[in-house]
């Protein structure tokens with residue numbers, strides 16, 4: 624068992640936030656240490672919590688079909704994508720429409736170690752929580768429309784594909800019309816390198 628698999632086994636057993644959530648946590652992440660793309664998002668949705676499969680929801684369909692334009696088979700190939708998040712468990716519903724924020728303790732405990740162990744070529748950060756973890760001093764929209772690096776590897780920031788994010792998309796139509804084309808090419812290049 625490699626170091627990442629050992630870490631994932633420990634992560635799967637984590638119940639640190641049981642009292643905070645008021646229900647049994649279910650940590651979710653997917654992928655191998657050879658994955659070409661590390662994708663980091665906010666936290667699993669309730670549907671992901673129920674199924675144990677990352678982005679197995681409306682947001683995931685938009686991400687795969689409209690933005691990346693790849694099949695489920697490629698998205699869930701553990702040698703292509705390492706799919707993780709700032710908070711690894713569904714954090715429960717907030718009093719507003721959305722979910723609670725990811726527990727602060729989670730990223731330092733798990734994410735920082737995961738990204739040290741995966742030999743990826745690039746990062747995709749999905750949503751503000753993931754962007755803030757890596758680039759806490761920069762504005763979210765500026766991050767989306769500029770190129771970055773994490774550990775010397777290309778890193779792209781995209782908005783969360785959640786249907787609740789309507790306003791941001793209305794205000795920034797150039798994201799889907801232009802910016803995503805560049806990010807999609809980088810994703811497809813990384814996928815192609817996994818096939819070589």
Ligand code: SF4
Pocket residue numbers: 634637638639640641648649650710711712726728729730732
């Ligand atoms: S959110 Fe993170 S720290 Fe909390 S129980 Fe899940 S894996 Fe553990």
